[in-house]
Amino acid sequence: MRKFALTAIAAAFAVTAFTGTAARAAGDTPVPAAQDWSWQGLFGTYDRAQLQRGFQVYKNVCAGCHSLRFIAFRNLEGIGFNEDQIKAIAAEYDIEDGPNDDGDMFTRPGKPSDYFPSPFPNEKAAAASNGGAIPPDLSLMTKARVAGPDYVFALLTGYEEEAPEGFDLSDGKSYNHYFPGHQISMAPPLYDEAVEYSDGTPATLEQHSRDVVAFLNWTAQPELEARKELGLQVILFLIVLTAMLYALKRKIWRDIEH
Amino acid sequence: MSQTVHSSGDHQPDENRRDFLTLATTAVGVVGTGVALWPFVDSMNPSKDVLALASVEVNLANIAVGQAVKVMWRGKPVFIRHRTEREINEANEVALNELVDPQADDARVEKKEWLIVVGVCTHLGCIPMGTATGEARGDYDGWYCPCHGSHYDTSGRIRRGPAPKNLEVPTYTFLTDTSVRIG
Amino acid sequence: MSAPQWNNKVVKWVDDRLPVISMLHHSAYEYPTPKNLSYMWNFGSLAGFVLVTMILTGIFLVMNYTPHTSMAFESVERIMRDVNHGWLIRYIHMNGASMFFICVFIHIFRGLYYGSYKAPREMLWWIGILILLAMMATAFMGYVLPWGQMSFWGATVITNLFSAFPIIGDPLVTWLWGGFSVDNPTLNRFFSLHYLMPFVILGLVVLHVWALHSVRSNNPTGVEIKTPQDSIPFHPYYTIKDLFGLGVFLIFFCAFVFFAPDYLGHPDNYIPANPLVTPPHIVPEWYFLPFYAILRSIDFTILGIPAKLLGVLAMFASIVILFVIPWLDTSKVRSSKFRPVYKWFFWLFVIDTFILGYCGAKAPDDYFMGIPGLKVIVMGQLSTLYYFVHFLVVMPLVGKLERTKPLPASISESVLKEGANA
Numbered sequence: 136m137r138k139f140a141l142t143a144i145a146a147a148f149a150v151t152a153f154t155g156t157a158a159r160a161a162g163d164t165p166v167p168a169a170q171d172w173s174w175q176g177l178f179g180t181y182d183r184a185q186l187q188r189g190f191q192v193y194k195n196v197c198a199g200c201h202s203l204r205f206i207a208f209r210n211l212e213g214i215g216f217n218e219d220q221i222k223a224i225a226a227e228y229d230i231e232d233g234p235n236d237d238g239d240m241f242t243r244p245g246k247p248s249d250y251f252p253s254p255f256p257n258e259k260a261a262a263a264s265n266g267g268a269i270p271p272d273l274s275l276m277t278k279a280r281v282a283g284p285d286y287v288f289a290l291l292t293g294y295e296e297e298a299p300e301g302f303d304l305s306d307g308k309s310y311n312h313y314f315p316g317h318q319i320s321m322a323p324p325l326y327d328e329a330v331e332y333s334d335g336t337p338a339t340l341e342q343h344s345r346d347v348v349a350f351l352n353w354t355a356q357p358e359l360e361a362r363k364e365l366g367l368q369v370i371l372f373l374i375v376l377t378a379m380l381y382a383l384k385r386k387i388w389r390d391i392e393h
Numbered sequence: 394m395s396q397t398v399h400s401s402g403d404h405q406p407d408e409n410r411r412d413f414l415t416l417a418t419t420a421v422g423v424v425g426t427g428v429a430l431w432p433f434v435d436s437m438n439p440s441k442d443v444l445a446l447a448s449v450e451v452n453l454a455n456i457a458v459g460q461a462v463k464v465m466w467r468g469k470p471v472f473i474r475h476r477t478e479r480e481i482n483e484a485n486e487v488a489l490n491e492l493v494d495p496q497a498d499d500a501r502v503e504k505k506e507w508l509i510v511v512g513v514c515t516h517l518g519c520i521p522m523g524t525a526t527g528e529a530r531g532d533y534d535g536w537y538c539p540c541h542g543s544h545y546d547t548s549g550r551i552r553r554g555p556a557p558k559n560l561e562v563p564t565y566t567f568l569t570d571t572s573v574r575i576g
Numbered sequence: 577m578s579a580p581q582w583n584n585k586v587v588k589w590v591d592d593r594l595p596v597i598s599m600l601h602h603s604a605y606e607y608p609t610p611k612n613l614s615y616m617w618n619f620g621s622l623a624g625f626v627l628v629t630m631i632l633t634g635i636f637l638v639m640n641y642t643p644h645t646s647m648a649f650e651s652v653e654r655i656m657r658d659v660n661h662g663w664l665i666r667y668i669h670m671n672g673a674s675m676f677f678i679c680v681f682i683h684i685f686r687g688l689y690y691g692s693y694k695a696p697r698e699m700l701w702w703i704g705i706l707i708l709l710a711m712m713a714t715a716f717m718g719y720v721l722p723w724g725q726m727s728f729w730g731a732t733v734i735t736n737l738f739s740a741f742p743i744i745g746d747p748l749v750t751w752l753w754g755g756f757s758v759d760n761p762t763l764n765r766f767f768s769l770h771y772l773m774p775f776v777i778l779g780l781v782v783l784h785v786w787a788l789h790s791v792r793s794n795n796p797t798g799v800e801i802k803t804p805q806d807s808i809p810f811h812p813y814y815t816i817k818d819l820f821g822l823g824v825f826l827i828f829f830c831a832f833v834f835f836a837p838d839y840l841g842h843p844d845n846y847i848p849a850n851p852l853v854t855p856p857h858i859v860p861e862w863y864f865l866p867f868y869a870i871l872r873s874i875d876f877t878i879l880g881i882p883a884k885l886l887g888v889l890a891m892f893a894s895i896v897i898l899f900v901i902p903w904l905d906t907s908k909v910r911s912s913k914f915r916p917v918y919k920w921f922f923w924l925f926v927i928d929t930f931i932l933g934y935c936g937a938k939a940p941d942d943y944f945m946g947i948p949g950l951k952v953i954v955m956g957q958l959s960t961l962y963y964f965v966h967f968l969v970v971m972p973l974v975g976k977l978e979r980t981k982p983l984p985a986s987i988s989e990s991v992l993k994e995g996a997n998a
Contacts, residue, residue, distance in 0.1 A: 177835065205653050209445050236455070248445040271847075275653075278838060279846035315856070355846075358656065358663040365664070366834025370827060376425055377823030379418040384820045386414060387812050392991050393611045422819075432661035433636050440640075442658040 164315055167282060167289035170345070174352065177367065180360050181353055183215035188332055189350025190214060192343050195330050197273060200265065200321075202253035205274035206354050209247040213357050214350070221247050228252055266307045268320035277348065278355040284348050289313040291344035294323040448576030450568065453507070461524045463512060466575050470512035471563060472524050472536070473573075476547060481505050483534060484548035494559045498548040501562050509575065510549035511563050514538040516556035521545060536560070603789050608807035609814050610795035612991050616686040617793070618821035623679040624781060625822060626672055631774050633669040641721065643767035645760045648723035649848045667837040673715050674840045675829050677863035680708060688901075689922055691910030692794040698902045700787040705898050707780045714773040715861065717766040724845030725855050731758045731766070733858060737871070740885040757851065797990045798910025799983055806987035857939065865936030866929050870894050870963065872940060873956035890960065897967050904967055906975030914981040918974045925966045931959045 173182045190211070193203070208225035216224065225245035230252060233240035245252075254270075255261035261269045277283035290313045298310040298317075308318040325343045332338050336346075353359075449466045451473060456462055461474035476484075484498040502508055514521050521536035521543070522528040531537030531544035533552045538545075543554030550559040565575045580601055582588040591597040640659050642651040655662035684704070687693055693701035716734060720727045735752050739745040754761030792801060801807045808814075832839065840862060844855045860868050874887035881889075912919045935944070935956035944955040984990035 205650075205657060207442070207445065209441075210657075248442075275846040279843050281843050283843065362663065362667075362834055362837070366830065369830050369834065372425060373823060373827045373830060376418070376421050377820065377827065379414065379421060380816065380820040380823050383414050383418050384816045387816050391611055391808060391813065392988075392995050393613075432664050433632065435660040436636050436662060436665055437639065438660050440654070440658040440660060440662070442654065 164313055164317070167285040167313055169282070170285050170288055172284055172349070172352070174349075174359055177363065179363065181214070181349065184334060185346050185349045186214035186353050187216070188334070188336060188342075189346035189348070189353075191332070192325070192330050192347040193273070193350055196324055196343075197347065198251070198254060200254055200261075200270040201273045202255075202270075203251040203274050203354060204253060204272050205250075207248060207250045208245060210357065214353060218247075225249060266320055270321070273351055273354065275355045277352045283355070284352050286313065287351065288344050288348045290319075291325055291347070292341055448574055450572060450574045452572050454571040458506070460526070463524050464575070466511075466563065470520055470524075471575055472508070472510050472512040472549070472560075474508040474524070474547075476506050476508055480534065480547040484546060484550075487546070493551045494557070496548075496550060496559055501548050501550075501559070503565070503567065507573070508547070508549060509563065509565055509573070510560040512536075512560070514540065514543055514556055515551065515558040515560065516541055516543055516554070521560075603785070603810075604815075605809065605811040607789060607810040608801065608804075609793055609810050610801055610806060610987050611808045611813075612795050612797065612987050613793065613814070613817075614796055615817075615821060616682070616690075616796075618818055618825075619679045619683040619686065621818040622821060622825050623676060623683055625825075626676040626679055627774065627777060627781065630669060630672045630676060631778070633665050633672065634771070634774065636665050637669055638771065641767075643721065643764050645723060645763055645849070648721060648763060652722045664833070667833045671829065671832045671837060671840060673718065673861070674832070674863065675825075676711065677715070679825075680711065681863070684708070685926060687794075688925075689912045690794055690796060691798055691905065691907070691912070693898075693902050694905060694910050695902065696791050697787075697794065700784065700791060701902060702899060703780055703784045703787055705895065707777055707784060709895060710773055710777045710780060712864070714770060714777065715863065717770040717773070719845075719861060720763065720766045721770060722845060723763065723849045725847040725849055725853075726842045726845040726858070728758060728849035728851065729854055729858050730860060731762060734860075735762075737888050737891075740882075740888040742885070759851075794910065795987060796911060796913060797984055797987055798914070799985075799987055799990070802986045803988070859937055862933065862937075865934075866932035867891050867894060867936070869932040869934075869936035869956045870960045872936070873953060873960045875940075875953065894963060897964070901967060901971065904971040906972050907978065907980070908975075909980045909983065914983055915974075915978055916981060917978040918970075921966065921970045921974060924962070928959050928962045928966070931955060932963065935959060 173179060173185065193201075208221050208228075211221050211224060212218075225247050228245040228249070228251070229242040230245045230249045231240055232243050235241055255264065258269055277287055280286045290311060293312040293314075295310045295312065298304040302310065302317070304310055305318060308320060309322050310317055311319045325340050325347075327340050328338045329340070329343050330338060336342060356362075447467060449464060449471075451462075451464050453473070453475070456473065456475045458475050459477045459480075461472055463470040463472060465471075474480075481498075489495040489497060498505075501510075512520055512524070516538065517540065519538050519540035521531075521538040523530040523536035523545075529537045529539075531552075533544050533546035535545040535547045535549060535552075537543070538554065538556065541555050543556035544552045545556075545560055546552050548559075549562075551557070563575050565573050567573050580598065582591055582597070587597055637655065640651060640655045640662065642648060652666070655666050657663075659665075687701065687704070716730070720731045735749055735758065738752060739749045741748065750756065752762070753759065754765060842859060842861075847855075859865070868891075871887045871891040874890050875883050876886075877883055878886060907915060907918065909915055912922050935952050938944075938952040940951070940953040940956070942952045944950040944952050984993065
């Protein structure tokens with residue numbers, strides 16, 4: 136019977152393992168290499184400096200085409216900005232508001248409670264400006280792809296200037312090793328020195344990519360640190376409680392032959 | 394089962410241990426359950442996006458003397474009245490001991506020409522009339538609540554009717570002479 | 577049952593008028609339970625715990641969820657980001673669905689192994705299958721609510737199953753949708769039913785427990801309780817054992833909630849629903865995979881019945897067949913412990929369901945475990961075949977032909993013997 140129980144538990148794990156691997160079915164696109172990220176593991180946390188660098192990359196490069204609609208300026212507190220910095224950042228943006236007393240829409244400087252404005256007024260405009268492809272919103276990008284952070288990193292660093300011999304690349308598309316079908320509408324967005332870092336971090340393509348992925352992982356999972364911290368407390372508590380319950384169970388059952 | 398059969402020899406000292414263990418385990422379990430319920434209760438508190446909208450800025454430049462406006466703050470109306478000289482005098486002339494909820498006008502305004510109060514009747518939450526031009530202002534030139542007949546004066550203080558308290562004054566700061574932030 | 581004498585006057589006053597306290601006392605306190613239940617008997621109460629957890633988290637999620645196609649996805653993200661502890665409540669609910677199925681599947685396999693469906697427990701077994709069906713419907717509709725890509729396309733694919741039925745198929749699907757595709761009316765009715773169904777399940781659980789307490793628990797030997805020595809009162813023995821099991825289970829549950837909350841989900845559901853683009857690889861949640869594999873494995877026509885309809889019928893049959901196994905199993909012995917031949921078939925069946933699950937997760941043209949020449953679809957067909965052969969052929973035949981091991985005279989005897997061997 137103990138064997139039965141163990142088998143059943145092993146089976147439960149196996150089921151979960153199955154689904155995990157099943158989702159990786161990829162066709163002819165290579166599986167992105169697993170990277171080391173600071174937030175992995177039981178104790179992993181975000182690196183605030185890295186998040187701020189990644190935000191800088193998003194703001195100066197990605198934001199030209201990609202929205203970040205679930206993030207408000209006030210959320211930037213989570214990557215280590217203080218209230219005044221957040222106000223200053225928000226004020227750099229023009230936010231459409233209204234209607235005013237005359238019934239007209241107007242623009243005003245952003246406030247912390249505003250959300251990052253979308254670069255395009257609507258999806259049609261986005262498609263029209265980008266050769267028919269709509270640049271996806273990035274708020275949840277690293278959660279919306281299998282092995283998201285690794286994939287986005289691989290994608291950003293996986294461009295090839297020339298498509299391989301015999302590959303029929305359409306006009307306006309770029310060749311990318313990791314994009315399904317290899318033809319991607321986004322031209323290589325990052326390159327060495329794309330953004331100047333104020334903290335002296337070398338501004339390489341790889342570093343830019345790594346930083347922006349970190350930032351996007353934060354936009355997708357801003358609760359990650361709180362979640363893990365609470366998780367450790369909860370599990371420690373449960374271990375203690377379960378041990379006590381086990382001791383009590385042994386006591387209560389000690390005179391029962393079973 | 395691989396559980397061995399226990400001999401039931403030494404019972405006495407064990408009884409105490411079991412009692413202590415039962416108590417301790419129950420205590421830990423009850424505390425754990427209690428703490429586990431907190432996230433559910435807390436989820437009903439105002440969320441972060443709601444709190445982020447908890448202040449509003451109002452431009453006062455377009456409010457002429459004698460006029461009043463309503464603005465939304467935290468889902469409730471706030472009355473902003475640009476008081477006339479006569480209204481200010483009325484608010485100051487009344488003796489405090491005549492009031493239901495005694496409070497000097499000075500304590501309710503920051504600049505005497507601007508009266509800013511939460512426009513919710515302190516009786517049962519209706520919106521008193523008297524802000525828009527031409528609306529009934531009640532017997533004391535302030536506001537009149539149509540639900541149960543409470544009369545407020547030009548300082549938003551309750552003068553007659555069932556309401557127990559003066560109209561609430563929100564926290565606000567003047568950013569410039571013509572703009573104010575409520576909340 | 578003799579009602580106990582209550583000392584507390586208030587308790588007595590209530591109990592004299594509505595014997596609810598006596599009832600609880602009888603069913604959760606003095607209920608005579610076989611003394612030899614293993615930890616495999618923990619999963620019923622665990623499933624009950626998860627049901628309550630799902631209802632509780634669900635009620636609080638609804639306080640912030642908006643069932644409208646233009647706001648559903650946003651409202652879920654608002655729960656994750658802005659609502660206090662919203663991420664925790666949602667992750668518990670999301671992973672709770674998986675936990676519910678883990679408990680219930682183990683509970684069902686335990687019933688199959690120990691013959692818990694055999695007389696006089698047929699009604700108990702039937703209500704259990706109804707609970708499974710209700711759970712599947714609830715889980716499916718719940719998965720639609722976040723209105724992500726998998727929500728939308730899962731809803732589209734599964735509702736389209738009903739179009740397989742001749743004549744009524746198409747009008748039926750239009751009726752289910754409330755339109756000409758999965759859209760806002762569909763989302764609204766799924767939300768309504770997703771909120772309702774858990775309470776239906778709760779009602780079924782009450783019946784399940786009622787039936788259980790009337791026929792008494794089965795046990796690893798499959799021999800009924802004969803003398804008072806065979807049983808012990810439920811409290812404190814099984815309350816503490818269930819609580820200990822709950823502790824272990826919660827550690828497992830919390831490991832997912834806090835450290836791998838999206839592991840059992842699908843990344844595509846973090847992309848808002850888009851009726852113009854189907855994700856390249858549609859997979860249901862893991863707990864539907866074996867059934868999905870059965871559905872897909874029928875790619876041929878029999879007697880002019882089209883493959884689509886056959887697949888749907890096979891999928892429904894794979895659950896409906898559970899209703900008749902009390903009569904398909906011809907063995908006189910309940911527990912597989914004493915059935916040396918059937919025991920092997922049981923494990924073969926367990927492996928078969930895992931293979932089906934694997935096949936359900938893979939594209940039909942992939943190779944099974946990377947084995948060249950062995951397509952997933954073929955392996956799925958073989959496993960589907962065994963699934964039904966197990967019930968329709970193995971159960972009746974092995975039951976008749978097998979020489980079972982001698983049964984212990986009573987639960988106490990078996991306990992004493994095992995105790996001596998240990």
